[in-house]
Amino acid sequence: MEKGKKRVAVLVGCNYPNTHYELHGCVNDVIAMRDVLVNRFGFDPSHVTLLTDAPGSIFLPTGANIKAALEIMVQKAEAGDVLFFHYSGHGTILPPLEPGQxxxxxxxxxxxxxxxxxxxxxxxxxxxxxxxxxxxxxxSHSGGLIDKEKKQIGPSTIKNTPSSSISYRAKTIPFQSILDHLTSLTSINTSDIATHLLQLFAADASLKFRRPQIESESLKSDEGILLSGCEPYETSAEINEIEGGGKAYGAFSNAVQMVLKDNKGGSSNKEVVLMARKILEAQGIEQHPCLYCSDGNADAIFLWQHPDESD
Known part of the structure; x- marks a missing residue:
């Protein structure tokens, strides 16, 4: 591939097998996305890194492994490259670490x-x-996952009525459950989650906990583009079709893949999010995907795909 024109992806699917918060569709989500990237967007399979907790997986989706894969992708990037990160799994929202935060x-x-x-x-x-x-x-709670990125499509006033014919669960783990799990590993009697994470993961812990006073410097115009499955205070759904013989899947991942399949000429980031919202609304799923990026990237073609590159 031409120098400076690489398409590189890191895909992460966490099902948390044999735990109280086990999911069933997250690995399915990223395997399906890998096929979309290779067959629709021209990604070289060797440039797509897959991290899952499926049985026999080579690269497990631990915090350190995910961040290492993303760091390598960014470090090797050149002007003109297209980088992509798809995460399907649980998300959470934590109380402020310090007063006023x-x-x-x-x-x-x-x-x-x-x-x-x-x-x-x-x-x-x-x-x-x-x-x-x-x-x-x-x-869940994925709105705003790139700190200080500009909100282009945010909270909605529309409230859907979930369909009783669709079986789904929220992809979230409450803060107290996370704290209880970490406490069982450290045996430290404190509600300060940073203490537990630093004890367990040290230099591999998030910057948020290693440098609590960090001030993230948001560039005036950057190339970060976040398509979140829901608003910051909403949960994202996993559809359970196992009983009917089908595969479980993430509602938002599936909606995005439907949009990409139906729009061969290429859709803007804004169009992908708005069309995904319509699909979820029609399904009766009460979550509202959001878009965070610069003004220019809101109207840019998703993954920089041009009409003459489509099948």
Missing amino acids: DEVVALIPSDYNLITDIDLRDLVNKLPKGASFTIISDS
């Missing part, structure tokens, strides 16, 4: 080594000029 939104890797909005902002800030970094997060 905002609540913390985070992804929950398989080992509970939380990845926060500060970590993703740090990655975006390292991106070379002329490269783009698109994130799809099919997880």
